[in-house]
Amino acid sequence: MAQLRHVAFWCRDMEKSRRFYEEVIGWKFISYRPSGRGLDMSDGTNNISLLDYGTQERPTLGEGHEYIHLGILVDNLEDTWRRLHEWGAEFPSKTVKGRCDVDSNEIPDRAFKVFDPDGNILDITSDKKEWVGTAV
Numbered sequence: 662m663a664q665l666r667h668v669a670f671w672c673r674d675m676e677k678s679r680r681f682y683e684e685v686i687g688w689k690f691i692s693y694r695p696s697g698r699g700l701d702m703s704d705g706t707n708n709i710s711l712l713d714y715g716t717q718e719r720p721t722l723g724e725g726h727e728y729i730h731l732g733i734l735v736d737n738l739e740d741t742w743r744r745l746h747e748w749g750a751e752f753p754s755k756t757v758k759g760r761c762d763v764d765s766n767e768i769p770d771r772a773f774k775v776f777d778p779d780g781n782i783l784d785i786t787s788d789k790k791e792w793v794g795t796a797v
Contacts, residue, residue: 669710
C-alpha cells in the first residue's frame with residue numbers, strides 16, 4: 662500500500678504561515694529550501710512544505726471550493742481552539758462535514774473548520790475516527 666508522506670502548498674507570506682503552523686497547530690520547522698522560496702515542516706510523520714508564491718494573485722475561495730483542504734488530528738481540541746482564537750483565526754460557519762453551525766464562543770464537541778492565513782480550510786479534530794479508512 663502507498664502511504665502519503667508529503668504535501669506542499671503555496672502561501673502568500675511564508676513566515677506568517679510558518680508561525681501559524683508552528684505556534685498554533687504544533688508542527689515542527691525543519692529547514693528552509695535552498696532557493697529560500699520554501700520551507701519544510703513536519704507533524705512527526707509527514708513532510709509539509711510551504712512554498713512562497715510571492716506577488717501572484719490567488720483569489721480566496723469559499724469552503725467547498727478551496728485550493729487545498731487539510732484534515733488535522735490534534736491531541737487536545739480545546740487547547741487548539743483557544744490558540745486559534747488567540748491568533749485571530751477565522752472560522753467558517755459549519756463544523757467538519759457540515760454537522761452543525763459553529764458558535765465562535767463555544768468549542769464544538771469533536772471537530773471544527775478554520776481558515777489558515779491563506780484562506781485554506783483546515784478540519785481540526787481530536788476524534789481518531791473522523792476520517793474513514795485512516796489509522797493512528
